[in-house]
Amino acid sequence: MDYEAAFARAVAVLKTERRYRVFTDLARQAGRFPQAVNHSNPAKPEVVVWCSNDYLGMGQHPAVLEAMAEAARRYGAGAGGTRNISGTHHPLVELEAELAGLHGKPAALVFSSGYVANDTALATLGRLLPGAVIISDQLNHASMIAGIRRSGADCRIFRHNDLGHLEELLKSEPADRPKIVAFESVYSMDGDIAPIPAIVRLAEAHGAMTYLDEVHAVGMYGPHGGGVAERDGVMDRVTVIQGTLGKAFGVVGGYVAGSASFVDAIRGHAPGFIFTTALPPAVAAAALASIRIVRSQESLRVRHRERVARLKAALKDAGIATMPSDSHIVPVMIGESALCTEVGRLLLEQHGIYVQPINYPTVPRGGERLRLTPSPLHDDAMIEHLVSALTQVWQELRLGRAA
Numbered sequence: 124m125d126y127e128a129a130f131a132r133a134v135a136v137l138k139t140e141r142r143y144r145v146f147t148d149l150a151r152q153a154g155r156f157p158q159a160v161n162h163s164n165p166a167k168p169e170v171v172v173w174c175s176n177d178y179l180g181m182g183q184h185p186a187v188l189e190a191m192a193e194a195a196r197r198y199g200a201g202a203g204g205t206r207n208i209s210g211t212h213h214p215l216v217e218l219e220a221e222l223a224g225l226h227g228k229p230a231a232l233v234f235s236s237g238y239v240a241n242d243t244a245l246a247t248l249g250r251l252l253p254g255a256v257i258i259s260d261q262l263n264h265a266s267m268i269a270g271i272r273r274s275g276a277d278c279r280i281f282r283h284n285d286l287g288h289l290e291e292l293l294k295s296e297p298a299d300r301p302k303i304v305a306f307e308s309v310y311s312m313d314g315d316i317a318p319i320p321a322i323v324r325l326a327e328a329h330g331a332m333t334y335l336d337e338v339h340a341v342g343m344y345g346p347h348g349g350g351v352a353e354r355d356g357v358m359d360r361v362t363v364i365q366g367t368l369g370k371a372f373g374v375v376g377g378y379v380a381g382s383a384s385f386v387d388a389i390r391g392h393a394p395g396f397i398f399t400t401a402l403p404p405a406v407a408a409a410a411l412a413s414i415r416i417v418r419s420q421e422s423l424r425v426r427h428r429e430r431v432a433r434l435k436a437a438l439k440d441a442g443i444a445t446m447p448s449d450s451h452i453v454p455v456m457i458g459e460s461a462l463c464t465e466v467g468r469l470l471l472e473q474h475g476i477y478v479q480p481i482n483y484p485t486v487p488r489g490g491e492r493l494r495l496t497p498s499p500l501h502d503d504a505m506i507e508h509l510v511s512a513l514t515q516v517w518q519e520l521r522l523g524r525a526a
């Protein structure tokens with residue numbers, strides 16, 4: 124076997140399909156977010172980042188940085204083990220209590236990332252409920268799909284946010300069969316939001332439990348940042364809420380929140396939880412500080428919504444069509460991978476604006492797009508600069524404008 128040739132062929136496929144990924148070597152500047160230094164282009168190093176998932180800029184909040192530094196000084200760098208073998212440290216225990224409180228649930232469990240949380244919790248859930256069927260939204264994230272596949276449970280897919288189709292699938296299952304409806308609140312590529320109360324009503328009517336990924340919504344929606352389920356007043360009726368510490372909370376890690384027995388069962392059965400070193404104390408302490416600030420400061424969310432509205436209005440005025448997003452995510456459809464990559468390159472090289480082109484397989488072929496994520500720290504001048512840069516790129520590449 125010529126291993127090197129096999130790897131080279133795999134890379135060649137990506138290049139032929141124009142979806143070979145080039146990473147931009149950025150240095151985020153604490154205290155200057157959303158500005159960063161681009162080490163990939165020493166000739167024009169200053170960039171403004173317009174595609175970060177550090178939605179509220181909490182990754183540079185002084186209290187978060189101080190909590191991280193203080194915990195590292197006090198407890199050291201690493202956790203020292205898996206949760207079972209000496210890795211259950213005090214900041215992590217406090218963090219889980221805070222997360223349970225955020226979602227109004229009796230318990231929460233932290234994982235290395237949101238991906239790992241979905242993958243291992245869903246895989247374990249399917250195995251804990253013999254004969255279960257998982258009814259999954261068509262646009263669920265790769266981490267949910269991975270977990271569902273590994274669960275061994277049967278899977279049915281309902282058309283994206285289609286309540287009629289979900290009801291049909293629920294009705295077609297025997298009443299006593301264990302059923303899990305797995306879905307997201309904010310879909311990160313289209314920026315649309317699931318009708319959570321209606322999905323919960325249907326699940327309840329058919330004896331199904333619900334598993335809701337609020338990765339793009341925690342910290343962002345609801346009076347305390349509990350997510351869209353909090354905003355819509357149904358947090359107590361969703362069986363399991365999954366989230367991340369890496370987006371609005373600005374750190375890293377993932378979690379699930381639910382009943383005490385659910386969390387206890389996952390804690391004892393999920394390989395992706397059991398067989399890996401716990402998050403470091405500094406990370407847990409930083410996430411805890413961040414959640415406490417985000418929970419108590421509705422002003423952050425108010426300012427964020429105002430920035431999002433301002434960007435959407437400015438793009439509309441300039442004739443740059445955005446997809447109809449109900450959320451803080453502002454997708455701009457390009458529809459072709461080479462063109463999308465070229466738009467990203469021109470924005471970066473000519474205008475000092477970093478927006479990562481989103482190509483297949485993150486979105487379907489033909490759905491290539493830019494995904495703009497304004498934060499409370501993107502000021503008016505940055506918005507004007509972005510819109511003017513997009514206008515010039517649109518002219519240069521002769522892209523269509525909205526009426």
Ligand SMILES: Cc1ncc(COP(=O)(O)O)c(C=O)c1O
Nearest residue numbers: 236237238264311338367369377
């Ligand atoms: C919907 C959704 N769920 C889960 C994840 C994984 O979260 P994390 O980045 O914390 O691993 C992502 C990542 O972007 C996501 O978009």
